[in-house]
Amino acid sequence: MHEMSLMESVIEIVCETARLNGARQVKSIRLDVGVLSHVDPDALLFCYEAVRHGTLAGQANLEINRIAGEGWCLDCGKTVALQKRFGPCSGCGRHRVQMTAGDELKIRDMEVI
Numbered sequence: 001m002h003e004m005s006l007m008e009s010v011i012e013i014v015c016e017t018a019r020l021n022g023a024r025q026v027k028s029i030r031l032d033v034g035v036l037s038h039v040d041p042d043a044l045l046f047c048y049e050a051v052r053h054g055t056l057a058g059q060a061n062l063e064i065n066r067i068a069g070e071g072w073c074l075d076c077g078k079t080v081a082l083q084k085r086f087g088p089c090s091g092c093g094r095h096r097v098q099m100t101a102g103d104e105l106k107i108r109d110m111e112v113i
């Protein structure tokens with residue numbers, strides 16, 4: 001389960017940022033998780049419960065924001081919705097689509113006290 005190491009990195013970054021800002025506690029964390037990324041939000045939440053204890057983020061609320069898939073179709077010359085990785089263009093049905101959104105896993109923001 002690679003979500004465990006992802007979540008460990010997230011907690012590490014969040015706690016380091018909180019420490020640098022002199023925070024006593026992390027109140028909330030918001031993550032952007034693309035629907036086309038190979039990351040399962042339920043698994044992330046599960047791993048979060050496992051890794052947050054004893055850290056500055058021990059009481060933090062985790063919110064997962066899902067980012068829809070999008071790509072640039074070379075044939076249509078525009079951004080189109082993308083249902084899956086390397087999937088067809090929703091406009092012309094061809095496969096010359098470069099994924100531009102939906103693959104991310106990033107910390108959108110966090111609140112500290």
Ligand SMILES: [Zn+2]
Binds near residue numbers: 074080093
């Ligand atoms: Zn197209």
